[in-house]
Amino acid sequence: MKITQAEFVISAVKPHQYPEDALPEIALAGRSNVGKSSLINNLIMRKALARTSSQPGKTQQLNYYRVNDRVYLVDFPGYGYAKVSKTERQAWGVMIETYLKEREPLKMVLLIVDLRHPPSKDDQLMYGWLKHFNIPVTIVTTKADKLPRSKWDKHLKVVKQTLEADPRDKVIMYSSEKGIGREELWQILEEKING
């Protein structure tokens, strides 16, 4: 997809802050530091529109990015970061669950996992939630550049097995560093946005 426009719109904490123009939304969920914000930047070909950090736990709200005036990419706060208080974790749960259950423009969630490691318990829970709420999901295994090509297939298999992935769900390999998987992912997104 040719990117003609991309902008940060809002960091939303409460549903009344979510945009009201009803453009389709694609949300990115995943562990803290897994590379969600980097993936957004790579998708929209901007170096640093979405804030990234080598410190986990940076993104605390739902961050909305509007692309080509056709779709919102919604960057979720990462989960599984140990130094987050119980209260914060609960607030996170309420916000995400409400969003997933009630957000009408939501078209698909990209579950971002690290290709190098088996998905965590939290990843399994998130995937379970998405299936439970019948939300279309694509599994994106990122940081592929950190593994030799010869190991990709083996790691993909572990990701699918650990998540007990529905064979109908697409699993794609990605690297925000190298742009691997970018075209393939845009194609999946465009089908969802248009359909």
Ligand code: GTP
């Ligand atoms: P939170 O906002 O804390 O939930 O993190 P995040 O999931 O948004 O992660 P972020 O995009 O900030 O990336 C975390 C770190 O991983 C940064 O240092 C990135 O440069 C690095 N990173 C992300 N994607 C890739 C990738 O595909 N390849 C490599 N080599 N590094 C990556």
Ligand code: MG
């Ligand atoms: Mg982030």
